[in-house]
Amino acid sequence: MxxxxxxxxxxxxxxxxxxxxxxxxxxxxxxxxxxxxxxxxxxxxxxxxxxxxxxxxxxxxxxxxxxxxxxxxxxxxxxxxxxxxxxxxxTEDELAQRAAERAQQEAALIRQYDGIVQRHLDAVAKSFGYGDPNRPEVSPILHAISYAEEPAVERFMNEGRALRAWRSLVWVAAAGILNAVKAGERGVPTEAELLAELPHPPTQDPL
Structure with missing residues (x-):
């Protein structure tokens, strides 16, 4: 009533x-x-x-x-x-429309999360000094990881490996948060809340 x-x-x-x-x-x-x-x-x-x-x-x-x-x-x-x-x-048409709307919303949410996470990864890698201004198509995190199997300079190799491992942990954590949102188990976090829930980045040893 x-x-x-x-x-x-x-x-x-x-x-x-x-x-x-x-x-x-x-x-x-x-x-x-x-x-x-x-x-x-x-x-x-x-x-x-x-x-x-x-x-x-x-x-x-x-x-x-x-x-x-x-x-x-x-x-x-x-x-x-x-x-x-x-x-x-x-009706069946209304159910199909609702399903299409949910799919669009999920796709938009995935793009939003991917952008937030990628910018975070690149910002941390850039703070380590990685990123080539002459090759903007190569993100700082990929630039850092390219050193992971290069033993010529041990410092760069260790940083590349640390950032590579951290990147994997970050994407797994972000996927878990996104799946919980899609399942209705939690609300959509703000960018600040999302970043706060991600694994902490490695620290850079002083020169």
């Missing part, structure tokens, strides 16, 4: 966002105003929580609002209408 308050003379406190299961389509709201003393053209609505009324479960991944099942009460003293909200299963 839902409680919709009229704004012709409404209470002023505790207004909340309309719950996702409430159909706020104008044609639906118009149905609620068809009684004496109310002007459907100027009527406004807002949702107010009220422990007397239960909000039914609503799964937007499989259901959609579908008008009004039954008007239970029209209270002109307290300015509300109480009614049951109709719900319907999504």
């Amino acid at each position: 839902f409680r919709i308050c009229f704004l012709t003379d409404p209470p002023t406190a505790d207004r909340e966002p309309v719950p996702p299961g409430v159909n706020t389509d104008p044609d639906v709201l118009k149905t609620l105003t068809q009684y004496e003393g109310q002007n459907e053209l100027t009527m406004g609505f807002a949702w107010y929580s009220d422990e007397r009324f239960e909000v039914p479960a609503f799964d937007p991944s499989t259901q959609a609002p579908d008008g009004i099942d039954q008007i239970l009460e029209i209270n002109t003293d307290e300015y509300f209408v109480r009614f049951t909200q109709g719900l319907r299963p999504l």
Whole structure:
């Protein structure tokens, strides 16, 4: 059941966002105003929580609002209408559209995370002194790793190996965070939160 308050003379406190299961389509709201003393053209609505009324479960991944099942009460003293909200299963086309939207969102999230992680890897490698300004197509982290199997200068070889190992740990950690977001096990972290959860980079020995 839902409680919709009229704004012709409404209470002023505790207004909340309309719950996702409430159909706020104008044609639906118009149905609620068809009684004496109310002007459907100027009527406004807002949702107010009220422990007397239960909000039914609503799964937007499989259901959609579908008008009004039954008007239970029209209270002109307290300015509300109480009614049951109709719900319907999504059609095959709607389910396919939702799936396509989720796929697009996941692809965008992956691109965003990849960019954040890659910039972080390059920034650390650059702080070690790697990166060739004459070859901008080669990222600093790849430039550093190119020294990992070069024994001529032991310092460069050790730094290349350390940064290579760290890079692998970073990508594994980032993939775990992304999978948890996609599975709904956690929210989407900000860039700062993501970087804080990644393995710490190696330290560079002084010259």
